[in-house]
Amino acid sequence: MPQTFNEMYQDGQVRAPYAGLERWANEMPDELRGLKQSEAEALFRRIGITFAVYGEGGNPDRLIPFDMFPRVFAADEWAKLERGIKQRARALNAFLADVYDRGEIVRAGRIPAHLVYRNDAFEIAATGFTPPQGVFSHVVGIDLVRVGPDEFYVLEDNCRTPSGVSYMLENREIMMRMFPSLFQQKRIAPVETYPQVLKRTFDSVAPKKCEGQPRVVVLTPGHFNSAYYEHSFLADMMGVELVEGGDLFVEGDFCWMRTTEGPKKVDVIYRRIDDAFLDPLCFRSDSMLGVPGLMNVYRSGGVTICSAPGAGVADDKAIYTFVPEMVRFYLGEEPILKNVPTWQCAKDDDRRYVLENLAELVVKEVHGSGGYGMLVGPKASRDDIELFRAKIEENPDNYIAQPTLALSACPTFVEEGVAPRHVDLRPYCLVGQDVTLVPGGLTRVALTEGSLVVNSSQGGGVKDTWVLAGE
């Protein structure tokens, strides 16, 4: 395995963004650390912030471990990341607007037609309609890993309804509460504006027929959902209603919500339910979570749905390979963020290479998530490798492989003190009339020594992510 990049040390020196933190951590007495740690846990429990990150399922009342050692970016590091993330979010949206319209990128032969039009996430019902501002994916979560001082890779894109942003906000709240002096010493860019920016983004994509100030709502599958806390938190912070499917109905050309004073028109729906459940008349007829007739209202410009139905086709693992191509095709720019080289087991040449090098590679299911159904070659037993060999041979279309990346490691509080643990990063890019990125994100950390799996369902935790303010 290649050398791991340590976020805090380089050539035996503390890197500039982490200045002061080494001393802070080392000088914290053990009792104080224990005290602060339980204080943090009590705060999380009190707030009621318990949920699993996107697609990971799990017990809704479970806490994700919070590590108090922050992960830090210097202003210039972040500036470059920000350009790359925004560029990617713009390209993904351009791609969506294109494939649901004329499909120029397919006509130009840059992406194979079947990968787009025969993709499960491609939504026939979304074709021929361009949503306000041409935006399909209003919240783009881009999962990044760092392998060197100046080397970042995109692991995957999340164009539907990426979750976890409430952790970004609550982690910061809790750090500010527990260690105010750190915030006096270092100039840390605030993230607390996220809900306002999110609201502004939704306001900017109000449907054509909306007059006056648009009414925005958050649509949740309900309080049994593992991310319910986040849904209610965001609704609360934006000052908008949190609705379930049953609270909405379609009448005439509009969507309405049931209130104690009679029906009120709804203009923008930030939905946190999947396409399949949105409208039983259009998608799954057995869905109790959606609103019958909603798609008709959407297509006639009566309501905006965020993210737009069909946005998922852009974050499919098979499409992922082509995102750099999208950047060149739509924006005429060179991609700032790199993709991880990916082998498609469906292709004969690629599969041959994968099967010969299983012990070196990470193998993933095309539609899997949450770190399940995944093989980390260098860490796997011989039996596991043989098991995956059989799986790939049986159903090659279902697998892709990537080189094992040496995820950067960030200092983390562990039983013996402070030790490096592998981390990733999910920033949340907002796309409306403007493209905005709040300086921060969700850093997930693999708490088990040597582990590269940061998913909370498999022993992962979270950290506060700091971006230092520029000069």
Add this chain to the structure above:
Amino acid sequence: MLSRTAENLYWLARYIERAETNARLLEVAARNALLPDTGGGMRNEWESILLASGTKQLFDEKYGEPVQRNVETHMFFDRDNPSSVASCIHQARENGRIVRTALTTQVWEALNAASTDMNELARQERSRLSTSDMKDFALRHMAQIRGAILGNQLRNDGYDFMNIGHFLERADSTARILDVKYYVLLPSVAMIGSGLDNYQWRTVLHAMNAQRAFAWVYGGEVTASKIVDFLVLNKQSPRSLISSAAGVEEHLERLARLYGRPSGATAKGRELSARLAQMNVNDIFDQGLHDFLQGHLRDVFDLGGEITASYLSGEAR
């Protein structure tokens, strides 16, 4: 406000009040059971509270014989009984969780604490728990929740829906506690006015934590008619039917002003209040206390139905 949000707030408040009522009912039975057995074998105080709470059938199916331990389990801990104290607390917390954003942090934390502590209490050894401990537990937590609501909830329509739930449930519960007397004494009219009779009446006051208030208002002597007057018709008494009805009416009126139009519920709320205001204690005894209370419970039920139709069902136009 979303109809579903209003509905959750309304039921949250009803469940809190119901939990308190059940704890008080247990106390009534426990104190009645302390009485020396001179009633000629009519020791049915435990059964009486099952009848009053409306869960006797449920109890019979699961437990059979109404002995203290089983009734306590059923009324306090049993999650199979939807109106047990434990069920009410958990249900109230669940209602609160659904509308988390409509509650202040303090209210949410009080709900959360009640639910956590309830789980804790259920794990304790039962032989170490007296009925009074259970009642105190319930009263303490319900007071915390109610206090948080009164102290710092925003005075918007959500506040009104919570108060409507609170007062409506109270209008129901005081009637049920009073009605226990009917079930305990049912077999013998001759006992009315006897020493046993008075003791049982006093128990009702005790369960309401109202002995001293009663003494201040009426002076020493405890009689059935004074107690009925106190718990039905006296506007100073916080748990009386008339005070509860006035509470419902007041918050329905506030809603009507806020929304700029009265509803079917506004009218029904006024009716209930007005009906009680015209009565005196002799009317009640002439009609028969039990019949009067049953009629009152029906009125409360109807008013609840009207509130649902006017505001909570989402059918408002």
